[in-house]
Amino acid sequence: MTRTFPAAVDVAIVGSGPSGATYARILSEMAPQASVACFEVGPLLADPPGLHVKNIKDAGERAAAQRRSEGPQAERAAAAGTRMVRPGTFLLPDGYRQPGEDGLPGAAMSSNVGGMGAHWTGACPRPGGRERVGFLPNLDALLDEAERLLHVVDDAFDDAPYSQEVRRRLSTALDNGRDPGRRVQAMPLAVVREGDGRVTWSGADVVFGERSRTNSNFTLFPEALTERILVEDGYARGVLVKDLRNGAEHEIRAGKVVVAADALRTPQLLWASGVRPAALGRYLNDQPQTVFAVRLREVTTLPDESAQSAPGQTISKHSGVSWVPYTDEEPFHGQVMQLDTSPVPLADDGVPAPGSIVGLGWFCAKDLQECDRVEFDAYEQDAYGMPAMRIHYRLTERDHSSIEESRKAIRRAAEALGEPLDEEPRTFDPGASLHYQGTTRMGLHDDGASVCGPNSEVWAVKDLFVAGNGVIPTPIACNPTLLSVALAIAGARSIADQLNADRN
Structure with a gap:
């Protein structure tokens, strides 16, 4: 079937996992008049979009959904060997360890509507002590709201x-x-x-909720690879998206861009777009x-x-x-x-x-280091045609x-x-936890040690927001999804407030 990509939207969201779904949900609740498009590189697995695969009753259909989440099959095959890989994920095929380093041999990702939220175990503990983001005075209220969205x-x-x-x-x-x-x-x-x-x-379907699904101004595009963020004069102005169903490229203008991929692919897209602040990809944190x-x-x-x-x-x-x-x-x-x-x-x-x-x-909790990082190759590409990753850890x-x-x-x-x-x-x-964090970390000040501010807007580019576990700046040991959704709520509210102010 053919489909029509919009020429322009108010907000473009890259990634449909729990954090991307959070932006769609909050915007649907607070700014329903805004046009919002979400682009997901992976396929739609089930109805409703973002359904957790364990909720698929038929075992054969469930296994098929997991296989469809496992990215480019050539990349998965290249990673075969003694490294542990879980159903619904695919390993980073190479570049996961540099000579003399521990690396992240367990580094894995999922490509599907709902992201890793279609495969997780649903654990949502609250951070405590040094796990907490101390410069956010309303953190507990954000965690309360995250619990509402995730149920x-x-x-x-x-x-x-x-x-x-x-x-x-x-x-x-x-x-x-x-x-x-x-x-x-x-x-x-x-x-x-x-x-x-x-x-x-609960998968991302629960986070999207009926408010997003019934919002006529919200559209989800599966099998759509975001290749670049369009940056002009220090502002995000849209995205370049490839329709993986037919190979056609579409330039989509947007007033705001949210990159809510995972902690490896979000910095990858920023880097590919020429957005390269000093902290990008650094402070990589596994558990x-x-x-x-x-x-x-x-x-x-x-x-x-x-x-x-x-x-x-x-x-x-x-x-x-x-x-x-x-x-x-x-x-x-x-x-x-x-x-x-x-x-x-x-x-x-x-x-x-x-x-x-x-x-x-x-x-x-990992001992955070600036030198723990994901870097990107200017010449070699991964199976999606994006800059190849190199892990230092x-x-x-x-x-x-x-x-x-x-x-x-x-x-x-x-x-x-x-x-x-x-x-x-x-x-x-290392890497087996699948709880990677820190690569687009939040900070209170633009001091070179963070990528974004407290509302998740990238310091270096106006109207560009990042979301997901990569935003977490603290050395947490608990499962990160609740905290990353809480941080996404703050960012989504900031965008909604700006859209509403512009409308008025």
Whole structure:
């Protein structure tokens, strides 16, 4: 089918993940008269757009949706080998490690409507201590609004078998000396209870919401590669987009441009467009990740038959998820998942009781360094025809110490719960967390150490905004989506206010 690209819009959004969807949603709510177009390089997987793939009931359709998210197949094949790759993602095929460095061998991306929000585990913990963006006085209000858009709840699986017992055992082992708000608790999750009793994962579809989908001034264009931001006299004036269905290029004028790709491809597009502030691509932050699995001791039967999944249940009622929050004294956070929620296989099938195998994942806050960065090649191109990426990344002595302390903490948690299924926890290669941050980081002042200001507008180019995990400036260990959506809300409100002021 042919489709018509607009000649001009008020706002062009690049990327349809949770942060891009946030801009569409807030603009649809606050400035519904504005024309907004969202361009996504990947395909539409399901209806509604941005649906989490785990909500696709048919297993074959779900697997097909994951495969369609895996980018250029040649690029995926080139990355094959011993590196871990998860369904729905594709690895950076080369350039992920430079000689003498640790690199990011686990660096991966997704290309699809909804971005990584179509594949994530929905964990939305709030940052604490040094994780918080201290120069934002309204951060808690923004986090409240992010929870609204993502539909975050903290009691989704209180009826899961053993979840209360898991938390009791973890609390006994880990809570001593912690402030009340940072003790073991249920993990806040982005999920939706449907009218028929099913529980489904929130994807970007939930963030878009009906306000975006019914907004006649909003249009989503899948399989549309944004090749350049059009910059004139220090202002963003539009985007150059290639229709991947037929190869045609379209120049689309825009009053505001929002780049909400991931933390690797957002700086890639800015660099390709000649927008190259000193901090672009720098302070690259991954979260060193360690996993372990245990069989709960002294549990053999379900404590309550009502906790079993109903026929057609999208999320198993065995999906208890507990949270061990980050603290400045222990700069890592843990998520403890009854087996079916883990994105990484942790145990064999054939467990004695549903929900009695528990996966533990501990994520460390990275020691931020300017030299940890993604660079771009002026001559070599990736499979999309964009500048090829080169990752520079090193773990510091502080990082190694933090990883070792997290391994000790995960052992303590495992011993409190039951019998470990392996002799030692497994620490993944850098990049495996998929929680990359910092490459378009926010700052309070244009001091050369940040790319954008508190409202996410790029210092160097007016009317150009960045969004996504790359904007996060702090060394967070918790899952970053809630915070990146909160920061996107501030940026979207700023644009809406400007559009409304211009209209009046």
